[in-house]
Amino acid sequence: MSAPQTYILQVSNLHKSFGGIKALDGVQLSLQRGEVLALMGENGAGKSTLMKILIGLESADSGEILFEGKPLKSSNVKQTLDRGISMIHQEILMVPELTVAENIFLGRETTRWLPGWVDDRHMYHQTDLLLAELGLTLSARTKMKYLSVAERQMVEIAKAISNNARIIIMDEPTSALSDKEVTTLFRIIRDLKAQGVAIIYISHKMEEIAQVADTITVLRDGRYIATKPAAELDKESLIALMVGRQIDQLFPEATTQKGETVLSVRNLSRAGAFSDISFDIRAGEVLGLAGLMGAGRTEVARVIYGLDAATAGEIFLKGQKVAVHSPQDAIRHGIGYLSEDRKALGCIPGMSVQHTLTLSSLARFATWGFIEATNEQETARRTVSELHVKTSGLDQGVMQLSGGNQQKVVLGKVLLANPDVVMFDEPTRGIDIGAKHEIYKLIRQLTARGIAVLLISSELPEIIGLCDRVLVLSQGRQTALLSGQEANPERIMQYAVPA
Amino acid sequence: MKQLVTSLYNQAGTSYKKRVQGIGTYGILLAFIVICVALALSTPRFLTVSNLTIIVTQVSINALLAFGVTFVIITGGIDLSLGSLVAVTGVVAAMFAHPDTFPLIVPLVFALGAGLLMGGFNGLVITKSKVPPFIVTLGTMTIGRGLALILSKGRPISNLSDSFNFIGGGKILGIPFPIIILLIVFVACSLLLRKTIWGRYMYAVGGNEQAARASGIPVEKIKMLVYMLSGTLAGLAGLVLTARITTGQPNAGQGFELDAIAAAIIGGTSTSGGSGSMTGTLIGALLIGVISNGLDLLNVTSYYQQVVMGVIIIGAVILDGLNRKAA
Incomplete structure (x- = not known):
C-alpha cells in the first residue's frame, strides 16, 4: 500500500x-x-x-x-x-x-x-x-x-x-x-x-x-x-x-419458425434522408438494419412509424397497403417503435410507471372514456413482473428508474398496444450488460410469439448475434441484404462504408 | 448512467403522484385553513353562513374560468382570452334574453356555443399555425373584446328576463344557483381530468409533447379539446355574470383571465405543464375569494388588496418549489 x-x-x-x-x-x-x-x-x-x-x-x-x-x-x-x-x-x-x-x-x-x-x-x-x-x-x-x-x-x-x-x-x-x-x-x-x-x-x-x-x-x-x-x-x-454472476450466453438462440410476411416496405423514400428502401419481415423474424451514423436507419423507422412523412413508396402490413400519417395510425396498424431517444420520445417526466405503461393502449382500459382503474393497475402490475422492471412500485416516477428499467417500461408501453411488428432503435444504448441481456431475451420472446422485429443497432455483435437477416444502409441507400450466415462484421462494414 | 438533468425530472416525478391524487394540494389547503381561522378570530362577521355564501357565490365565476384554464395549463398552454370571452358570451346571451322574446334555452345555447367556437378558434390556430398559445390567445383577447363591443354597439344590454336572471341570482333550497353550477362543474372537471383517458392524455401532452405523440396520443385533438373546454366554461361564466348583474356588459370580465390563471397556479398547477389538479384550483380560487372578502371586512382598501394578492401568488409558487425539493 x-x-x-x-x-x-x-x-x-x-x-x-x-x-x-x-x-x-x-x-x-x-x-x-x-x-x-x-x-x-x-x-x-x-x-x-x-x-x-x-x-x-x-x-x-x-x-x-x-x-x-x-x-x-x-x-x-x-x-x-x-x-x-x-x-x-x-x-x-x-x-x-x-x-x-x-x-x-x-x-x-x-x-x-x-x-x-x-x-x-x-x-x-x-x-x-x-x-x-x-x-x-x-x-x-x-x-x-x-x-x-x-x-x-x-x-x-x-x-x-x-x-x-x-x-x-x-x-x-x-x-x-x-x-x-x-x-x-x-x-x-x-x-x-x-x-x-x-x-x-x-x-x-x-x-x-x-x-x-x-x-x-x-x-x-x-x-x-x-x-x-x-x-x-x-x-x-x-x-x-x-x-454478480456469469452471463453464459449473451445472445440467446433463436428457436422459432418464421411465419408469413408481416411488414413489407417498397421503394420507401424520404427526400434528403433515404431513398428506395425495400424489405420484408416475416413473423418471428429479426431483420437487422445496419449502417454508420447518418446512414438513414432511424429515419426509415421514423417514416414507417409515421413520425415523419414519406416522399415516395408504400408500406404493407400482412399484405394490406396502409397509410401511416402519425404514430397513432402506426399503432392502430400494429406497428410499435422503441425510439433510440428514450428521453425525448419515450418517457413523460412526472408520469408514473403505471401511467407510462398504459399510455399507448389506454383506450382498451376505458369504457366511455372512463379508465377502469383496477384493470389498468392489474395490467401494469403484470407487465412489470413479466419484464422484470425494478421499481419501488407502480406509482414510482418513470424518470427515477435506471436507464435499463426505463427502457423496459417504454418497451412495455409498446408491447401493451399489441403490435405485430416492433422496431427497436438502438435498444441497448447506454444500458448495462445485465439489462442488455434481458432486452435480448425479450426480443427472442417476442419473435417466439410471432412478432416481427426490426433491429437498428450500431453494435455489430448485437446485429450478428440476433438477426436472421441484415439490411445494410449506406448514405440513405440499401447496399446489401445479407443472410444470417453471410453477416459478419467485415461484410457489414464493407457495405456500410460509402464507396 | 443518469445525469444531472434527470435529477430535475425526478423531483417533478415525486410530486406527480401527490399532485394527481390531490395530496400535493395539502400545502395550499393548510394555508387556506390558517387564513380562514385567522379571519374568523379577527372578525365575527367572517364565519357566518351569509358571508360564506357570498364568498362562494363571488368565487364561482373565477372558479369556472380557472377550471378551464387548468386544463389548458396542464397541456402546457395558456389562455389569455378568457376575460374577453366572458364579455362576448355575456353580450350574446343578453341579446337573446329579453323578456317574452326567445325561450330560455336560446341564450344559454348561444352563449355556450359562442364560447365553444371561440375556444375552438384558439385551438385551431394554435395547433395549425404553431404560433405559441400566449400570442394566439393574446390576439383573441383583443378580437373578443372587439366583438363584444360590435355586437352590443358599445352599450350595455339590459332588460333581461327573470328566468334568465335566475342563473345569477336564484336560489334552490337556499343555495345560490351559481354555487350549484360551480359544484357540478367542479365534479365534472375533476372526473374528466382524473378518471378519463382524455385527462391522462392532457398530462402526457403537457409533460412531453413529443413523447405523447410518439405514444400514439392525438396531441392536436387534445389541444383542441382543452381550448374548447376553456372557451365553453368562459361561456358559462359569461352567463352567470350577465345574469348576476342583469346586464350584458361589453366591458365586463377585464383581467378575469389573470385571476383564473392565478387560482390555478396558487392551486399548484405547474405553468410548465404536466401537473395540476381541479381540487387545487378550487382551493386556489376560494383562497383568493376569502382573502379579498377578509380584507374587505377588515376595512383594508382594495389598493392594498391587490398588493397582498400579488404577494400570495408569488409565495404560492415559491412554496410549491420548496415542496418539490423536499419531495
Whole structure:
C-alpha cells in the first residue's frame, strides 16, 4: 500500500439513501494523481449518486471524503469546482449562443476598467492558448452551437483545465463520438495524466476501459465490490464482478419458425434522408438494419412509424397497403417503435410507471372514456413482473428508474398496444450488460410469439448475434441484404462504408 | 448512467403522484385553513353562513374560468382570452334574453356555443399555425373584446328576463344557483381530468409533447379539446355574470383571465405543464375569494388588496418549489 498522502481523493464508507432506497451502502474509492480510474457497474449501481456527491450536487448521509488529505464537505457545485473537481457531463451543459471562450469563462469572466466590464482580449487569448495546448483546431470565437458534439466535449475539458481541475470526472464521454474523435479524447486523457490530473472515467464500453484505465473500481447495487488494476481484469471477469454472476450466453438462440410476411416496405423514400428502401419481415423474424451514423436507419423507422412523412413508396402490413400519417395510425396498424431517444420520445417526466405503461393502449382500459382503474393497475402490475422492471412500485416516477428499467417500461408501453411488428432503435444504448441481456431475451420472446422485429443497432455483435437477416444502409441507400450466415462484421462494414 | 438533468425530472416525478391524487394540494389547503381561522378570530362577521355564501357565490365565476384554464395549463398552454370571452358570451346571451322574446334555452345555447367556437378558434390556430398559445390567445383577447363591443354597439344590454336572471341570482333550497353550477362543474372537471383517458392524455401532452405523440396520443385533438373546454366554461361564466348583474356588459370580465390563471397556479398547477389538479384550483380560487372578502371586512382598501394578492401568488409558487425539493 502506498502512503496515504499520494492519494488525491479518498472516499470511505459512504452512505446515501433516497427515501427508503439505499443508493450508496458503504462505498469506497481511492484515486491517485495522474491515475485514470474506471468506475464500473450496472445502471443503478450507484455511480451517478457517488459522482453527484463528489461534485457537491448531493450530500452524503455518512462517510468520509478526503480531498488532498482534507475532508471535502460541500454541498455546493461552485465550491468543489473551485477546489479542482470538474465533471464532463453526458449531456453537455453549455450556452449555445455564446462563443467557446465565453463558455469557458462563464461565471468567472476576467474584468477590467469597470466592475462587470468583461476583458474580452484576455479571455480570448487565454482560450486560444488552452485550445492549442489541447491540440485542438477550434477558434475561441466560434459560437458553441456551431460545434459538433465531440468539439463541445473538448471545450468542456478545456473549461475543466482552465479551472485548474485536479480531478476530472468523465461520464460516458465517448457515447456520441466517432472513432477518430475517441482517439483525440484518449490522447488528451494521456496528456492530462502526464500533468498529474486524475480522471474518473465512467463507461459501459469494455474496449475503451481496457485502453484508457489504470484501475477499475466496480460497484453493484450501491455497494463497493472491488478495485483491481485494469490489466488484471478481462472482459468476462469484469462482467462477473458487475452482475454478480456469469452471463453464459449473451445472445440467446433463436428457436422459432418464421411465419408469413408481416411488414413489407417498397421503394420507401424520404427526400434528403433515404431513398428506395425495400424489405420484408416475416413473423418471428429479426431483420437487422445496419449502417454508420447518418446512414438513414432511424429515419426509415421514423417514416414507417409515421413520425415523419414519406416522399415516395408504400408500406404493407400482412399484405394490406396502409397509410401511416402519425404514430397513432402506426399503432392502430400494429406497428410499435422503441425510439433510440428514450428521453425525448419515450418517457413523460412526472408520469408514473403505471401511467407510462398504459399510455399507448389506454383506450382498451376505458369504457366511455372512463379508465377502469383496477384493470389498468392489474395490467401494469403484470407487465412489470413479466419484464422484470425494478421499481419501488407502480406509482414510482418513470424518470427515477435506471436507464435499463426505463427502457423496459417504454418497451412495455409498446408491447401493451399489441403490435405485430416492433422496431427497436438502438435498444441497448447506454444500458448495462445485465439489462442488455434481458432486452435480448425479450426480443427472442417476442419473435417466439410471432412478432416481427426490426433491429437498428450500431453494435455489430448485437446485429450478428440476433438477426436472421441484415439490411445494410449506406448514405440513405440499401447496399446489401445479407443472410444470417453471410453477416459478419467485415461484410457489414464493407457495405456500410460509402464507396 | 443518469445525469444531472434527470435529477430535475425526478423531483417533478415525486410530486406527480401527490399532485394527481390531490395530496400535493395539502400545502395550499393548510394555508387556506390558517387564513380562514385567522379571519374568523379577527372578525365575527367572517364565519357566518351569509358571508360564506357570498364568498362562494363571488368565487364561482373565477372558479369556472380557472377550471378551464387548468386544463389548458396542464397541456402546457395558456389562455389569455378568457376575460374577453366572458364579455362576448355575456353580450350574446343578453341579446337573446329579453323578456317574452326567445325561450330560455336560446341564450344559454348561444352563449355556450359562442364560447365553444371561440375556444375552438384558439385551438385551431394554435395547433395549425404553431404560433405559441400566449400570442394566439393574446390576439383573441383583443378580437373578443372587439366583438363584444360590435355586437352590443358599445352599450350595455339590459332588460333581461327573470328566468334568465335566475342563473345569477336564484336560489334552490337556499343555495345560490351559481354555487350549484360551480359544484357540478367542479365534479365534472375533476372526473374528466382524473378518471378519463382524455385527462391522462392532457398530462402526457403537457409533460412531453413529443413523447405523447410518439405514444400514439392525438396531441392536436387534445389541444383542441382543452381550448374548447376553456372557451365553453368562459361561456358559462359569461352567463352567470350577465345574469348576476342583469346586464350584458361589453366591458365586463377585464383581467378575469389573470385571476383564473392565478387560482390555478396558487392551486399548484405547474405553468410548465404536466401537473395540476381541479381540487387545487378550487382551493386556489376560494383562497383568493376569502382573502379579498377578509380584507374587505377588515376595512383594508382594495389598493392594498391587490398588493397582498400579488404577494400570495408569488409565495404560492415559491412554496410549491420548496415542496418539490423536499419531495
